[in-house]
Amino acid sequence: MTTTRRRTPPRAAAPSLPALPAADPQLARDAAELQQALEELIRVYQFRDRDRICCHDISVSQCYALDALVQRGPLTLNDLAAHLYLDKSTASRIVDGLERKGLARRSAHPADGRAVLLSATRAGTRLRERIRDELLADQMRLLADFEPEVRRAMAQLIGRLASAAAARVEAGGGSCCRLD
Amino acid sequence: MTTTRRRTPPRAAAPSLPALPAADPQLARDAAELQQALEELIRVYQFRDRDRICCHDISVSQCYALDALVQRGPLTLNDLAAHLYLDKSTASRIVDGLERKGLARRSAHPADGRAVLLSATRAGTRLRERIRDELLADQMRLLADFEPEVRRAMAQLIGRLASAAAARVEAGGGSCCRLD
């Protein structure tokens, strides 16, 4: 989708976007509350990830990429970049890092001479497993304090929210600074 | 809190690694599901933030910092860094950026000659407001597709989860490289 991120501000332009569901005060309140909660959540989890992952001699981005490779089998670089919402050049360099550490490998695409197939090596798979287990243990300790129905609902609702957000983004929902 | 990140060997033992609630298969499933959902959620929202914020000629981190300054009044650098879970040097440089753009300002701390007080300028407050409104509008469009009770629950549960996670981190719940 390549959302043409622009450094140049759209400035006053901002022509009326897709009519937001005007004047539902409850919706507005929910959105504000969600926004606030998400900010906190993301801040905290990003820190956690940095904190937990980096000591395995791998960066957070590399870990995400490795995860994608393990979970979704061999991918082309473009696929990986799309999945991570990154520019392909960034993805390429992240793979460089993984390859240097022997955690992933590039191989020729059988059907397309331009493409490469990325996959996790045995060591990569193992490392990813180890990190995942740690994060999961962490998560379990956290969740243990909640009532079963609550944590169940958390997982489910967050899943739904993530899917919806992903769908919006995927659909090019409207990058703010478009208009070229 | 300064969580001694990095290659440095584990510090003194926090003796009881909080015994993970052994063998509750349902808990394990919930944790795994949550983990998966969170990954997706964070990936997507990070992208959204990058995409939406950068076109205002401000970086995502700068925006977070600005937000903190607006919401929590004047802060010292240490406070800001702690709030963002960042090293103070990183925070300092982020503030440099904000100051250069005239969005924040450093002033002397009345009671402590070493400290600085950071606050948002008028322009900073306005910009933050503008960005916030955009993100909120976005959020509203997304939430509009959910039933009111569902989105209400989302906001609430995510809030609880964020708080719990923050509390864990704050409590030093487990610094980085576990103690082997």
Add this chain to the structure above:
DNA sequence: CGGATATTGTTGGTACCAGCAACGAATTCC
């Protein structure tokens, strides 16, 4: 008081991340 000790914020250094632009190579479309 007055010297050790601690804290606050800045700077230097290193490494990584992220995007755009331009490129060579391979593929696809006439």
Add this chain to the structure above:
DNA sequence: GGAATTCGTTGCTGGTACCAACAATATCCG
């Protein structure tokens, strides 16, 4: 067989993030 397109890499710029070391204050304690 060419033009146009797509795939991945590389050069560039600038932001993020850590640690270590530092000067200036502040605090503690004899």
